[in-house]
Amino acid sequence: MLAYQHAYHAGNFADVHKHLTLFAVTHYLLRKKSPVTYFDTHAGRGRYPLDAEETRKLEEYRQGVAPLWEERKALGQSDPLLGEWLDRLVQAQREARPEGKSQLTVYPGSPWWLTQALRPQDQLSLFELHPKEHDHLSGQALPTNARRIHGDGLEGLKKRLPVATPRLCVLIDPSYERKEEYAEVAATLSEIGRKARHAIVMIWYPLLPAGRHHVLLDEVKRAGLRKLWRSEFILRDPGAASHGMYGSGMLVMNPPWGLDEMLNQTMSLIRARLAPQGRHESGWWVGE
Ligand code: SAM
Numbered sequence: 154m155l156a157y158q159h160a161y162h163a164g165n166f167a168d169v170h171k172h173l174t175l176f177a178v179t180h181y182l183l184r185k186k187s188p189v190t191y192f193d194t195h196a197g198r199g200r201y202p203l204d205a206e207e208t209r210k211l212e213e214y215r216q217g218v219a220p221l222w223e224e225r226k227a228l229g230q231s232d233p234l235l236g237e238w239l240d241r242l243v244q245a246q247r248e249a250r251p252e253g254k255s256q257l258t259v260y261p262g263s264p265w266w267l268t269q270a271l272r273p274q275d276q277l278s279l280f281e282l283h284p285k286e287h288d289h290l291s292g293q294a295l296p297t298n299a300r301r302i303h304g305d306g307l308e309g310l311k312k313r314l315p316v317a318t319p320r321l322c323v324l325i326d327p328s329y330e331r332k333e334e335y336a337e338v339a340a341t342l343s344e345i346g347r348k349a350r351h352a353i354v355m356i357w358y359p360l361l362p363a364g365r366h367h368v369l370l371d372e373v374k375r376a377g378l379r380k381l382w383r384s385e386f387i388l389r390d391p392g393a394a395s396h397g398m399y400g401s402g403m404l405v406m407n408p409p410w411g412l413d414e415m416l417n418q419t420m421s422l423i424r425a426r427l428a429p430q431g432r433h434e435s436g437w438w439v440g441e
Pocket residue numbers: 155157158159171194195196197198199261262263264280281282283286304305306307326327328
């Protein structure tokens with residue numbers, strides 16, 4: 154079953170939460186020169202033009218990145234991380250339309266955010282299983298140390314562990330079309346923990362009324378993994394009658410020191426702008 158296409162959701166509140174977390178983590182990794190191997194296990198298309206037919210169906214970016222883009226000057230002045238992130242978004246628009254006005258026309262996906270951090274000494278592997286999504290990704294210019302792999306991301310990652318570089322950073326962002334994926338992600342995190350104990354791993358999960366993310370969270374705790382920090386951006390309480398995603402979660406193994414403080418500040422600004430009735434909660438899921 155590969156029905157999910159991220160273009161329907163590009164630039165929504167969950168993308169903002171996930172890509173800001175990713176941007177903040179790479180910000181810390183860039184402080185040291187030693188090489189990093191990056192894996193993006195579920196890469197998607199890489200770039201999402203906002204006028205694509207799929208994106209125009211739901212226009213979720215209007216409750217996500219668009220309001221932040223509109224207020225980018227003021228937001229950038231109040232928060233350095235958000236300011237830098239929004240500057241990168243401006244850069245993505247220029248790349249898409251070099252002669253165009255500063256308008257939001259494209260939303261960059263995780264491969265783009267990761268290539269922003271990629272230096273000559275680093276490596277990036279981008280896995281995508283859907284043939285059409287992989288074709289989109291293949292059509293994009295990427296640095297030579299970024300490899301696109303048409304295949305299963307979790308299996309591909311496990312086969313490549315441990316890595317040759319001193320540092321490893323992984324983004325796991327499945328579509329969770331199959332409910333087994335929550336347990337598969339937990340099992341993959343355990344294997345990373347065994348073979349590359351110091352890896353920084355970011356896992357995105359949806360908050361849905363069925364509460365399946367608890368399988369993932371409970372499983373990693375049971376497996377005895379340590380240093381797991383989580384951040385949840387909650388739009389509204391999941392009422393009994395509610396359906397659909399009510400929030401976005403990020404679980405980070407081995408978060409860089411200071412990440413929590415930095416993200417809490419940025420997410421509180423974003424929450425106030427995108428979800429005045431919502432909340433952002435963070436803290437250790439499993440401590441050291
Ligand atoms: N990470 C992307 C981003 O932030 O821009 C979005 C990824 S989207 C949520 C999930 C992607 O995983 C979809 O493009 C889907 O086709 C792909 N996918 C589904 N199962 C997969 C698997 N087993 N291995 C690799 N990719 C898979």
